[in-house]
Amino acid sequence: MRKHIIYICLILAGICACNTDEVEVYSSARYLFFPDSSKGLDSVKFSFYHYPGATTHEVSFYVALTGLPLTEDLGYKVEVVDSLTTALPEDYEMPEGVFHSGKTLDTLRIRCKNVRAELKTQQVYVTFKIVANENFTPGLAGKHMVRVIFNNIESKPLWWNGDLEKFVLGEYYPEKFEHFVIATGVNDLTGVSLSEARELAMEFKVYLIKNNIMGKDGETPMVDEIPVY
Template sequence: MKPYILLLLFACCLFSCSEDEIESYYGGQYLYFSQLKDAEEDENAIRVSFNNYPLDNELTVKISLGLVGDPFTKDAPYKIGVVKEKTTALPENYSIPQNPVFKANSATDNLELKLIKTENLTEDVSLLLKIEANDYFAGSVQNFDTIRVVFNAVESQPLWWDKDVKNVYLGTYSRAKYRALVQYGGEGAADFGSMNASQKRQCALRLKDAIALYGLKEDDGKAMTVPIY
């Protein structure tokens, strides 16, 4: 339903018979969080867990933006604010570009938000971002002007590390082995569960080779092993 709501809002902005509405929208460019168009009603937040990136202490999240109105001929600065009363993330947990710009001659762009891993992220925290008006943009579109980012650093066994993965490819889960898998297993190793059987085998064999080459051990000092052969 979100795409149809957005189109209806745009139509109202352009064709409303209300004089007040015409005055407030006439001649301006507007930004909106475009990825909300395809989000379900109960999935209108970006969710990130550092657990899925065991080697990273910082993550860059790209948030899609769309433009209503004529594209700019030059890069146009825009403003993103934090709705503090609806944000539980601490300032040290995120970094927003100080002077973001919307690229010229385009109707789409991305805001690059940096998330920072700290010891306090033992449960979900949320960051509510809001598009604000400035000298270049008149503001945003209702229902598409804010977006919530929910994130944590809770360490847990990935859901895909099931009985089959344990018995055939990787053996018993451990945090040290998960870190080694991501480091040595090749591209996409962090999301091992999305691979097909051949890719899983190759990934597990790369880990096995790294164990032999570097003498990798578990956190308790025991030798790391995998069942793949």
């Protein structure tokens, strides 16, 4: 009986030691992951065409921290996944990952570049993943990668439809969109109310009149194609 008691005590001691070791290992490390990743990959897609005149465009991804909190800013490392990338090195800049002190959620910013004419006819993508360095280790499995998909192909914005098209901006065509962005500095009306869109459209009309911009047929003033008043 005494032997059995000693044996049980040894087992319990071993379990406690293992649990202590696990806590110490976890608390001595910091783990990073992309919280918005689904099925292992968080993606952002855009077209430089929707940013007239822009040679660069920056996209952002949230990065989450588990483990010890930071008392100072620390760098983390991401690298390109070649097998999941079609963009050329000149199409983007390697991001510098810095997780800031006191935060549990930070941002990774990736800058893409519009320097190749090929982007007007083809879509490319670049995939980054978190890799270990002296400060951080990749965290939750399946949440280590992000992808940016981009091009410079002419396309109608998804938000230019419905009541916004019928009552505010009128028919879409590339030149009208480009002048709208130049006039207002706005290239995305997703979630914007009709009253807010109307204010932008009125600003657009002032610009069209001031600059005597012609419409689709080259003869009718473009301002006459804007239904809002």
